Amino acid sequence: MMTTANLDPSDGAGTAGVPVASRWHSVSSTREYDRCPRRYRYGYVDRLPQDRHVPIPWRIGSAVHAALEAAYRSKQDHARQPLVDGLPAALVALRRAWDGLELPHDDRYRRAGQQVARTLRQDVLEVDEVVGVELPLRDDLAPGHRVAGFLDLLLRRGPSTLEIVDHKVTGRRATTTEVAGDLQLNLYGTLVLARWPETTEVRATLHYPTGPDRVTVTLTVQGMTTARRRVEHTAAVIATDIDFTPRPGPHCDHCPWQPRCPAARG
Ligand code: SF4
Numbered sequence: 001m002m003t004t005a006n007l008d009p010s011d012g013a014g015t016a017g018v019p020v021a022s023r024w025h026s027v028s029s030t031r032e033y034d035r036c037p038r039r040y041r042y043g044y045v046d047r048l049p050q051d052r053h054v055p056i057p058w059r060i061g062s063a064v065h066a067a068l069e070a071a072y073r074s075k076q077d078h079a080r081q082p083l084v085d086g087l088p089a090a091l092v093a094l095r096r097a098w099d100g101l102e103l104p105h106d107d108r109y110r111r112a113g114q115q116v117a118r119t120l121r122q123d124v125l126e127v128d129e130v131v132g133v134e135l136p137l138r139d140d141l142a143p144g145h146r147v148a149g150f151l152d153l154l155l156r157r158g159p160s161t162l163e164i165v166d167h168k169v170t171g172r173r174a175t176t177t178e179v180a181g182d183l184q185l186n187l188y189g190t191l192v193l194a195r196w197p198e199t200t201e202v203r204a205t206l207h208y209p210t211g212p213d214r215v216t217v218t219l220t221v222q223g224m225t226t227a228r229r230r231v232e233h234t235a236a237v238i239a240t241d242i243d244f245t246p247r248p249g250p251h252c253d254h255c256p257w258q259p260r261c262p263a264a265r266g
Helices: 029-036 037-045 056-077 084-100 108-123 175-178 183-195 219-238 250-254
Strands: 023-025 130-141 145-158 159-169 201-210 213-218
Touching: 023 029, 023 219, 029 037, 029 183, 029 219, 037 145, 056 084, 056 108, 056 130, 056 145, 056 159, 056 183, 084 108, 108 250, 130 183, 145 183, 145 219, 159 183, 175 213, 183 201
Parallel strands: 023 145, 159 201
Antiparallel strands: 130 145, 145 159, 201 213
């Protein structure tokens, strides 16, 4: 994921201090606000271009995401074919994303290609039916405020079972407890239930192409309700904020708007 501001569909119409008629919220956007209101304003209200280059590991992650997206779209279009048949499309997408993200064609490019190929050959997700890839889901949060999310992948696992998949191009593996409590996955769960109300089980999976391996849990009503309430609470606070006061802290070190922020540390 390259930048939350680019990928989250917060409409952010208007400027800071000006009431906004309607705004999209997500776990990413509300987390950004909780971390630092000014950083939220730069990214989601003013929608300023980032002052700092996105670090290379993040860009590599975005390129691998693009490759997986192409492979799973191919699987969605050709359900009977093995996932690995999408490898040529995935490698084309990898190359395109790699160049678009201005990444160097060194050994990391070769390793990323190998990682994608291994992931598709091993197919640890055991994909059968793909419901959606980079799937946008939306729902009303409250009058004038809506919640939205992009699912990396949504799989059907049975007549009333759906599985949300988030690709993670990281070395560290989450525990099942962490996945069960993950706010983003739980919020996605509420969006899935709103769109497919006949669903009786929503699973959530973190999929690690770096293995490849996976961590899967079944989401609970309590976990999904908690995530929803948390986003609703922060959305209500945002609706009344007119200052977006900076909240400096250790997170400033990775803030893409640090050069312009009057409160930046150091
Ligand atoms: S530099 Fe720090 S205080 Fe300023 S917007 Fe970024 S995170 Fe907030």
